[in-house]
Amino acid sequence: MPPDISLLKPLLTPATTFTIPSKETFTEDFNNWTDYALITPLAVIKPSDEADVQTVVKFALEHDLRVAVRSGGHSVFSSCDGVVLDMRGWDDVYFDEGDGESIWFRPGALNGKVVDVAGGRGRCVVSGACNSVGLTSLYCGGGLGPLVPKLGMAIDSLISARLVTASGELLTLSADSNPEIFHMLAGAGQTLGVVTHMQIKTYPLNQTVNSSDGTVFFASFTFPPTKAAEVADLLNTAKWDENTAVYMLVMAEGETHTPQFVFSANYFGSDEDAKRALAKLYALKPITKRSERVPYTRMNHHNDGFGKCRGFKRMIGTGLKQVSAEGLKGMVEALENLIAEGAGDLNRSCVIFELLGMDTARRSSVGVYPHRDIDIWCIPTPWYTRPESHASAEKFGRGVRKLMKSEDMSEDMRVFTAFRAGDEKPEEIWGSQETAGKVAEMKASIVAEFNVNVITE
Numbered sequence: 001m002p003p004d005i006s007l008l009k010p011l012l013t014p015a016t017t018f019t020i021p022s023k024e025t026f027t028e029d030f031n032n033w034t035d036y037a038l039i040t041p042l043a044v045i046k047p048s049d050e051a052d053v054q055t056v057v058k059f060a061l062e063h064d065l066r067v068a069v070r071s072g073g074h075s076v077f078s079s080c081d082g083v084v085l086d087m088r089g090w091d092d093v094y095f096d097e098g099d100g101e102s103i104w105f106r107p108g109a110l111n112g113k114v115v116d117v118a119g120g121r122g123r124c125v126v127s128g129a130c131n132s133v134g135l136t137s138l139y140c141g142g143g144l145g146p147l148v149p150k151l152g153m154a155i156d157s158l159i160s161a162r163l164v165t166a167s168g169e170l171l172t173l174s175a176d177s178n179p180e181i182f183h184m185l186a187g188a189g190q191t192l193g194v195v196t197h198m199q200i201k202t203y204p205l206n207q208t209v210n211s212s213d214g215t216v217f218f219a220s221f222t223f224p225p226t227k228a229a230e231v232a233d234l235l236n237t238a239k240w241d242e243n244t245a246v247y248m249l250v251m252a253e254g255e256t257h258t259p260q261f262v263f264s265a266n267y268f269g270s271d272e273d274a275k276r277a278l279a280k281l282y283a284l285k286p287i288t289k290r291s292e293r294v295p296y297t298r299m300n301h302h303n304d305g306f307g308k309c310r311g312f313k314r315m316i317g318t319g320l321k322q323v324s325a326e327g328l329k330g331m332v333e334a335l336e337n338l339i340a341e342g343a344g345d346l347n348r349s350c351v352i353f354e355l356l357g358m359d360t361a362r363r364s365s366v367g368v369y370p371h372r373d374i375d376i377w378c379i380p381t382p383w384y385t386r387p388e389s390h391a392s393a394e395k396f397g398r399g400v401r402k403l404m405k406s407e408d409m410s411e412d413m414r415v416f417t418a419f420r421a422g423d424e425k426p427e428e429i430w431g432s433q434e435t436a437g438k439v440a441e442m443k444a445s446i447v448a449e450f451n452v453n454v455i456t457e
């Protein structure tokens with residue numbers, strides 16, 4: 001028998017919202033990036049302070065309930081059958097008054113808001129490429145984004161955090177305070193408890209993006225499926241410099257639903273230097289190409305459509321060392337088959353490639369993120385609205401991942417927590433059994449009784 005959840009409400013401060021949802025109200029109000037695997041909880045609590053987070057976690061521990069944390073709602077891991085801590089609204093972002101340069105933010109703060117606040121003061125941050133993702137969770141996982149080639153991973157810019165552990169204790173984490181837990185937080189943060197505050201470094205904007213007006217060069221290029229071999233060669237041989245951030249989508253939107261390779265690139269420097277850095281893309285004779293200069297704070301806006309909430313979407317990603325022409329051809333065929341099977345429902349499905357140079361990131365050893373050797377992330381992402389399409393979506397995602405991996409130099413499955421499906425083996429996520437063991441050990445050591453899952457995996 002579940003406990004009487006209404007007993008929790010009087011323990012909370014009045015500013016904190018407590019709701020007992022029905023399936024319909026929960027799904028509507030939750031407004032997640034994906035409705036896949038949503039579980040209706042006993043209660044949704046929107047906390048407004050750390051004491052309430054502690055109260056909820058302790059209540060859950062006492063009553064043997066799971067707790068799931070929802071910040072930006074861009075994963076399939078933020079609902080459960082116990083209590084959902086919904087951080088939306090608790091989204092303050094501000095500069096540190098002492099040093100005037102680092103930024104603090106609460107877990108409800110989205111990527112775009114932190115970029116805006118930093119840019120507003122002539123500073124920039126290591127962020128993700130999608131404005132609607134929760135920045136706290138992104139930093140917990142490691143964090144990839146356009147400035148990573150230049151500044152390293154997001155966790156390399158993490159200064160401190162506050163964490164309510166799964167046993168309800170509030171800890172300050174930094175290189176000097178609870179350093180071992182801080183080290184785990186940077187890469188395995190979602191497994192430790194509820195992060196309530198983060199402090200990160202910012203960088204001088206114009207100097208970092210190499211422009212006098214804080215703008216960034218943005219370009220996109222489209223290639224037909226017949227160029228699979230040339231595209232594979234480009235992915236394997238192009239050495240982008242630290243000012244270049246490249247992404248590629250294999251997608252079939254448009255009237256004919258023919259799969260195409262769509263590249264988008266940010267360059268931090270002048271238009272002339274950008275064209276030199278991206279020369280290989282221009283030389284491949286794209287069927288469409290465009291470029292513009294955009295303010296740093298609008299750098300991610302072309303991805304807003306992808307960040308939209310609702311519908312069923314899944315990320316079933318893997319890290320690669322190389323991409324074969326056969327693999328890309330097979331992927332195009334799989335996408336064509338998926339679209340044909342979906343009878344209109346699966347047309348927005350795609351495969352995302354993140355092609356961010358990791359040379360700078362490889363110089364750091366902050367945190368437990370284990371995949372700094374990987375420069376190519378391949379993320380099959382089925383997208384649909386009808387539950388009948390679940391099976392085709394699953395087959396596509398798993399099939400493409402397996403195909404790309406079988407064509408890779410090493411067959412070890414490599415999975416970044418941020419792009420995982422949810423059923424991967426710990427050593428696939430943590431790179432080795434040794435790190436997987438350390439993460440599990442750390443988690444166990446700070447969770448008083450391991451029957452409360454404030455994780456959410």
Ligand SMILES: Cc1cc2nc3c(=O)[nH]c(=O)nc-3n(C[C@H](O)[C@H](O)[C@H](O)COP(=O)(O)OP(=O)(O)OC[C@H]3O[C@@H](n4cnc5c(N)ncnc54)[C@H](O)[C@@H]3O)c2cc1C
Pocket residue numbers: 033068069070071072073074075076077078087107127128129130132133134135136137138140141142143144145189190191193194195196306307418419455456457
């Ligand atoms: C459209 C899209 C674009 C993306 N782009 C990028 C990108 O550019 N770079 C990148 O690195 N990743 C990217 N990701 C992956 C993303 O960083 C992860 O999925 C991230 O965990 C999402 O965070 P969220 O807060 O939005 O989601 P949520 O579903 O709210 O949370 C994700 C996970 O973190 C846990 N969590 C949430 N809040 C807290 C908290 N306060 N304390 C502890 N745990 C918490 C949740 O329980 C869940 O397990 C993208 C994902 C999507 C769907």
